[in-house]
Amino acid sequence: NPVSALTxxxxxxxxxxxxxNWKDVGGKDAKIVVVSREEGSGMxxxxxxxxxEDIKTDALFYDSNGAIKTKVSSEPNAIxxxxxxxxxxxxxxxxDGVNPTIESCKNGKYPVVRRLYLLTRQIPTGEVKAFLDFCRSEEGQKIVAEQGYVPIAK
Known part of the structure; x- marks a missing residue:
């Protein structure tokens, strides 16, 4: 679909x-296939x-990012x-004129962004602390960026 920007x-x-219909937002004359995550997901x-919050009832609901990606990539009229x-x-x-990039998500210019947190029940020790330290390390943040996510700002 030729639509590359929406408000x-x-x-x-x-x-x-x-x-x-996509034609109502500058696209071709085709029914929009609405794809969403299921209720209760963080996304x-x-x-x-x-x-x-008012997603139309005939939308297609999926329980994972992978399932959404598969559907959208195989359905030319999906969003x-x-x-x-x-x-x-x-x-x-x-x-609203802003492309979804790591930079636009990091600086808050892209309008649909959420933060992810790692939480523990108590002050972490042992392997849990080592894992959290790795996640915050330069090597851990490199992996975050390589996977297409926004690394922690230092």
Missing amino acids: IAQLRAIYEGKIT RDCFGSKVT GFLSLGYAEGLKTVAL
């Missing part, structure tokens, strides 16, 4: 079922807080949302 208002209208919660690390090989869409 948040257009994206909201698509997911709420108010815009149902869905983020999308709900930034775009809309979906997933973690940036899964976007490789897919056409991404600018929102």
